[in-house]
Amino acid sequence: MCRKRVLAGCSAALAILFALTSVATQSARAQTFKVIHNFTNGADGSSPWAGLTRDRSGNLYGTAHAGGTGNGTVFKLTRTSSGWLFNPLYSFKGGQDGNTPGARVILGPNGTLYGTTEGGGANGNGTVFNLRPPGTAPRSALSSWTKTILYSFTGGTDSYTPMGDLTFDQSGNLYGTTSGSHIYGQEGFGGYGDGSVYELVHSSGTWTINVVYGFTGGMDGSNPEGGVIFGQDGNLYGTTAYGGSYGDGNVFELTSSGPGWTEQTLHSFDLSDGFAPQSGLVSDQSGNLFGATSFGGANGGGTVFELTPSGGGWTFSSIYDLPKGSGGPFGTLAIDAAGNLFGANYGGGSSYKGNIFKLAQVSGVWTYTDLYDFTGGADGGGPQCSPVVDAMGNIYGTTSYGGTYGDGVVWEITPAMYYSTNFPLTENPISENGHWTNGLATGLDWKDCQTTTHFAFGTQDGSGGYDDSTCVVNGSWGPVQTATGTIHVTTQTAYQEVELRLHTTITPHSITGYEINLSVGSNRYAQVVRWNGPLNDFTYLDSRSTGAINDGDVLKATIDGSGVITVYINDVQQFQVADTTFTTGNPGMGFYSAGGTNSNFGFSSFTATAGE
Numbered sequence: 001m002c003r004k005r006v007l008a009g010c011s012a013a014l015a016i017l018f019a020l021t022s023v024a025t026q027s028a029r030a031q032t033f034k035v036i037h038n039f040t041n042g043a044d045g046s047s048p049w050a051g052l053t054r055d056r057s058g059n060l061y062g063t064a065h066a067g068g069t070g071n072g073t074v075f076k077l078t079r080t081s082s083g084w085l086f087n088p089l090y091s092f093k094g095g096q097d098g099n100t101p102g103a104r105v106i107l108g109p110n111g112t113l114y115g116t117t118e119g120g121g122a123n124g125n126g127t128v129f130n131l132r133p134p135g136t137a138p139r140s141a142l143s144s145w146t147k148t149i150l151y152s153f154t155g156g157t158d159s160y161t162p163m164g165d166l167t168f169d170q171s172g173n174l175y176g177t178t179s180g181s182h183i184y185g186q187e188g189f190g191g192y193g194d195g196s197v198y199e200l201v202h203s204s205g206t207w208t209i210n211v212v213y214g215f216t217g218g219m220d221g222s223n224p225e226g227g228v229i230f231g232q233d234g235n236l237y238g239t240t241a242y243g244g245s246y247g248d249g250n251v252f253e254l255t256s257s258g259p260g261w262t263e264q265t266l267h268s269f270d271l272s273d274g275f276a277p278q279s280g281l282v283s284d285q286s287g288n289l290f291g292a293t294s295f296g297g298a299n300g301g302g303t304v305f306e307l308t309p310s311g312g313g314w315t316f317s318s319i320y321d322l323p324k325g326s327g328g329p330f331g332t333l334a335i336d337a338a339g340n341l342f343g344a345n346y347g348g349g350s351s352y353k354g355n356i357f358k359l360a361q362v363s364g365v366w367t368y369t370d371l372y373d374f375t376g377g378a379d380g381g382g383p384q385c386s387p388v389v390d391a392m393g394n395i396y397g398t399t400s401y402g403g404t405y406g407d408g409v410v411w412e413i414t415p416a417m418y419y420s421t422n423f424p425l426t427e428n429p430i431s432e433n434g435h436w437t438n439g440l441a442t443g444l445d446w447k448d449c450q451t452t453t454h455f456a457f458g459t460q461d462g463s464g465g466y467d468d469s470t471c472v473v474n475g476s477w478g479p480v481q482t483a484t485g486t487i488h489v490t491t492q493t494a495y496q497e498v499e500l501r502l503h504t505t506i507t508p509h510s511i512t513g514y515e516i517n518l519s520v521g522s523n524r525y526a527q528v529v530r531w532n533g534p535l536n537d538f539t540y541l542d543s544r545s546t547g548a549i550n551d552g553d554v555l556k557a558t559i560d561g562s563g564v565i566t567v568y569i570n571d572v573q574q575f576q577v578a579d580t581t582f583t584t585g586n587p588g589m590g591f592y593s594a595g596g597t598n599s600n601f602g603f604s605s606f607t608a609t610a611g612e
Helices: 008-020
Strands: 031-038 060-064 073-080 083-091 113-117 127-132 146-152 162-168 174-178 196-203 206-214 228-230 236-240 250-257 260-268 289-292 303-310 313-321 341-345 355-362 365-373 395-399 409-415 417-421 436-438 449-452 455-458 469-473 481-489 496-507 510-519 525-533 538-545 554-559 564-569 572-578 586-593 601-610
Touching: 031 083, 031 365, 113 162, 127 162, 146 206, 162 228, 174 228, 206 260, 260 303, 260 313, 313 355, 313 365, 449 469, 449 586, 455 586, 469 496, 481 496, 481 586, 496 554, 496 601, 510 554, 510 564, 510 586, 525 564, 525 572, 538 572, 586 601
Parallel strands: none
Antiparallel strands: 031 409, 060 073, 073 083, 113 127, 127 146, 162 174, 174 196, 196 206, 228 236, 236 250, 250 260, 289 303, 303 313, 341 355, 355 365, 395 409, 417 601, 436 469, 449 455, 455 601, 469 586, 481 554, 481 601, 496 510, 496 586, 510 525, 525 538, 554 564, 564 572
């Protein structure tokens, strides 16, 4: 299996594929790529295969497959005013202590770290472990955390070689997968070598294993490598790299039924729609599942797929065929608040040393953007990670080799400016940890955008004049800006407007900048308005009639460096207007209803970028 182990036969196959193919890439927005740590094969580790986990403070945690004492490490990166501080947390000793961690560590309900090693333990078949910080503040950057082995795999019915991320249920129990055979060419030979899904039940300070399902290597698949996730229905979902109807891997569902679990295959891959899904699944807020295959598809470089709940079952769609030579994602995709997908191809990019990509959906069509191509040199190569995306659009990950010492790197991709949210909190006014500014609640001000879970709307009723509910994103935004909002509307009446704002400055009794409004009511129009400062001091720059606007439609507005404002509905350009009165300010959003309430319409997601 051409995965993290990348065995000789598999590497040769990839090399031949790269020599015969080329990769078509698309340009990305202005951004910065930076290596934030070079592994040395010393105490810090070597060859990080897995991705990173981010805590609420923005600290990053990860594993290195080798290095340390030769058996791999767990590390932490803390952002400081001068950059990032790297801290090795633990170095595996091999033997009963475990070796070669190949998956991410995750943060548990108690704030400590949980993870797996592919080898070692009491039986040499891998472990599940917990890492806790020292009881007192570390005295040096090399202070070791305390590790506890929660379980050592026996190689029996529990199988062996735990791979993929762990996940917790609401009761604090752990779930994961074992891959079974890790020898290329010996997957799916039946017996315990086909892998399993397991549960570790926590009770009275001890952990007891329960084998949820053991794969047979037949129609049910074999060798799950990506872990499992809980769906909105409480069932477990995952992938097998091999087996199934055509031997090319499966997507499966596990449903709790009485004392046990029932396995159901949701889709079997047949090479044309993908081969070897070695990563796990992610879910969006609607419960749709997304994943990737490492090979196959129309171009042979892997596919990205979606499973949509439908009539009590699931509908499978292959949503994108990755470029030739990609050696598709080995790590699980990431998804941001706006539903954009991010992945790492092991062998993609212009140098065939890997690349980071983004998939964005507009009007039902998925668009691929190549965000960064690795060279295999100082910037690293061969990313096998699951990327991590924060609310500001920064992307973090690892490469398995390259860098200053050839032992891999941790990297960061920073957009010029970016903020994306699906409004997860209930707030009045909206803040989202200080990301938004509203006008002060005094006088006839622009103020009070509020949120309920996954929905933003306004509280101004328009009775004081044109006092639209308005908020702007904080930060230093350049002159080139884009704002995008997904419309949510339940009841349509006259004069309901959702609004995007560009180059906007808001103070208690003044607002300047550009408002792009769209009627979501029975009056169908779109307008660009320049606000000049005081209440009611505004200028219409353009106004157009539109068709009916429905729930789920997308409004987008851009302004370039020369003051040209372009308005899009569902990514179809509607009109342009130019104005250079205001050249600075921030993006934002707003809502207006003439004499009524705004709580039946608003945005379900919002994204702002600069520098496109």
